[in-house]
Amino acid sequence: MKVLANDGISETGVSELEAAGFEVNTTRVAQEQLINFINEQGITVLLVRSATQVGKDVIDNCPTLKLIGRGGVGMDNIQVAYAREKGLHVINTPAASSESVAELVFAHLLGGVRFLYDANRNMPLEGDSKFKQLKKSYAKGSELRGKTLGIIGFGRIGRATAKIALGLGMKVIYFDPYIEKGNVQVDFFDGQSVSFNFESMGKSELLQQADFITVHVPAQKEYIIGSKEFDSMKDGVGIVNAARGGVIDEVALLEYIEKGKVSFAGLDVFESEPKPEIQILMHPKISLTPHIGAATGEAQDRIGSELATQIISLLK
Ligand SMILES: NC(=O)c1ccc[n+]([C@@H]2O[C@H](COP(=O)([O-])OP(=O)(O)OC[C@H]3O[C@@H](n4cnc5c(N)ncnc54)[C@H](O)[C@@H]3O)[C@@H](O)[C@H]2O)c1
Numbered sequence: 001m002k003v004l005a006n007d008g009i010s011e012t013g014v015s016e017l018e019a020a021g022f023e024v025n026t027t028r029v030a031q032e033q034l035i036n037f038i039n040e041q042g043i044t045v046l047l048v049r050s051a052t053q054v055g056k057d058v059i060d061n062c063p064t065l066k067l068i069g070r071g072g073v074g075m076d077n078i079q080v081a082y083a084r085e086k087g088l089h090v091i092n093t094p095a096a097s098s099e100s101v102a103e104l105v106f107a108h109l110l111g112g113v114r115f116l117y118d119a120n121r122n123m124p125l126e127g128d129s130k131f132k133q134l135k136k137s138y139a140k141g142s143e144l145r146g147k148t149l150g151i152i153g154f155g156r157i158g159r160a161t162a163k164i165a166l167g168l169g170m171k172v173i174y175f176d177p178y179i180e181k182g183n184v185q186v187d188f189f190d191g192q193s194v195s196f197n198f199e200s201m202g203k204s205e206l207l208q209q210a211d212f213i214t215v216h217v218p219a220q221k222e223y224i225i226g227s228k229e230f231d232s233m234k235d236g237v238g239i240v241n242a243a244r245g246g247v248i249d250e251v252a253l254l255e256y257i258e259k260g261k262v263s264f265a266g267l268d269v270f271e272s273e274p275k276p277e278i279q280i281l282m283h284p285k286i287s288l289t290p291h292i293g294a295a296t297g298e299a300q301d302r303i304g305s306e307l308a309t310q311i312i313s314l315l316k
Contacts, residue, residue, distance in 0.1 A: 001315060002041055004029070007049035009071065010297075013304020020312045038062040045311055047071060054078040059086055067311060071303040072097065072294060074219070074244075091310045095156055096302035097294030101242050102160035105214050106168075108240045108266025108287045109149075112212075114141040117264065117287035145169040150210025152224060153217035153243065154182045154200065161214055166196060174198055175206045207232040214240040215247050223249040230256040237261070242268040242293045250280055257285050268293050 003017055003024045014024045022045070029037045035058055038046065043062070047069045048054060054068050056079055068083055070092040080090050111117055115138040122134055149165040151158045154176040162172045162184045174182065180200055187193045207213070207229055215224055223229075225239070226249040239262055241248045250271050256262045266287040270276035273291065280286060294303075 001044040003045040003047060003311070004038065004041070004043045005047040006034070006052045007047070007071070009047055009307065010300040010304030012301040013071075013308050016305055016308035017311065020308070020316060022311070034058060035061045038065060044315070045069065047307060048077065050074070050077055052077065054083070056082055059083050059088065067091065067314060069307045069311065071300075071307055076219075089314050091307070091314070093303045093306040096306050097296075097299040098156040098160040100296040100299040101157045101216075101293035102164055103296075104268060104289065104293050105161050105240050105242050105266070106164050108242070108268075108289070109144060109212055109214075109238060111287050112238045112240075112264040112266055113144060114138070115264075117266075118284050121284070144212070147171070147211040148173060148209055150174070150206040150213045152176070152203070152206065152213065152215045154179045154198070155216060157243075158214075158216035159184050161216065162196075162198070166194075172196070172198065173201055173206055173209060175203045176200050203229075204232055208234065210234065210237065212238045212240070215243045217243055217247060219244045220247055223247065223252075225249065225252075227252045227255070230261060233261065235261060236263045238264050238266075240266040240268075242266075245269045245271040245273045250277060254279055254283065257283065 001022050003022050005024060005026045006029055008026060017024050025041070031053060034052070039062060042064045044064055045067045046054065046065055049071050054077060059079060059082055065088060067089040068078055070078060073092060073094050075092055078090060083090050119134065119138050126134060145168055148171045151161055151172065151174040154174040158174060159182060163186045165172050166184065166186050182198045183195060184198065185193050185195045211234060217224055224247045230252055239248070253262065253265055257265065264285045264287065267280065268289045269291055270280065281288065
């Protein structure tokens with residue numbers, strides 16, 4: 001059986017599939033040639049990330065296809081219900097990237113409390129001529145240890161974020177209307193592990209108590225954090241969004257950073273992705289990454305491996 005991994009797949013995924021007798025093609029086929037290619041090659045499995053669109057046209061016109069797989073979480077680029085109606089398997093890998101996203105959240109938080117987002121912009125320009133002034137301007141850092149992290153959305157990534165926070169000695173609180181109680185087990189390198197039980201608190205209580213806030217909810221119709229929410233936060237709060245653009249109101253975010261209410265923000269996702277607003281990109285108090293939450297070798301290996309395992313069990 002032939003697999004087309006149109007947006008790429010890790011070596012681990014390729015070798016596991018090949019070992020099970022699949023032929024894996026990692027050629028990137030342009031969207032408009034996809035249907036022809038699948039038919040000419042007799043492709044059974046189409047694997048995508050977020051770039052390739054798998055709409056009704058592909059589903060209707062590719063009779064050899066039996067399975068569509070998304071390496072990652074969101075399946076906005078696939079007509080999932082329609083494909084399943086037509087008898088195709090549709091799979092994804094929801095758990096594979098949680099730890100990578102959680103680590104990126106802490107890259108933004110640890111960078112935020114020591115002004116790395118700004119120091120990295122100014123050191124190349126003035127590090128040799130104004131070293132002492134720069135040293136002074138970044139002198140009032142703070143520690144995460146002992147502070148409270150408020151997690152909005154206590155699913156896979158929310159909980160992975162909690163584990164790192166606990167390891168750093170932070171207090172963890174969360175708000176999730178669908179998860180009343182949540183357990184988090186922190187595993188250490190030597191086999192020890194410590195289990196923590198949490199209970200969801202009200203959103204407004206969380207906003208009032210948290211020193212730092214990170215959001216881990218699915219795409220929403222309305223902002224989870226807008227002016228009203230910023231108003232109830234502690235002065236000097238730090239905020240991270242590595243969930244989805246549109247979860248935080250970026251206009252309100254800029255306003256509350258200007259007012260001094262928010263001391264910094266870390267953004268991996270943007271309302272107007274893939275063309276984030278220039279005011280966001282140029283802001284000296286925003287730490288920026290271009291939607292790379294899941295972009296680690298480890299996460300990509302787990303994604304490849306998880307896809308391979310599911311494909312083998314469904315089709316072999
Ligand atoms: N930055 C990246 O590269 C990257 C990578 C992977 C996933 N993500 C995003 O991270 C987000 C979370 O992923 P996950 O795997 O943890 O999902 P998940 O489904 O495991 O968890 C989401 C949680 O949010 C909760 N929730 C839903 N609506 C809520 C609301 N209004 N208020 C509070 N909580 C709410 C749900 O009950 C659930 O527990 C998703 O938006 C996903 O697209 C980003």
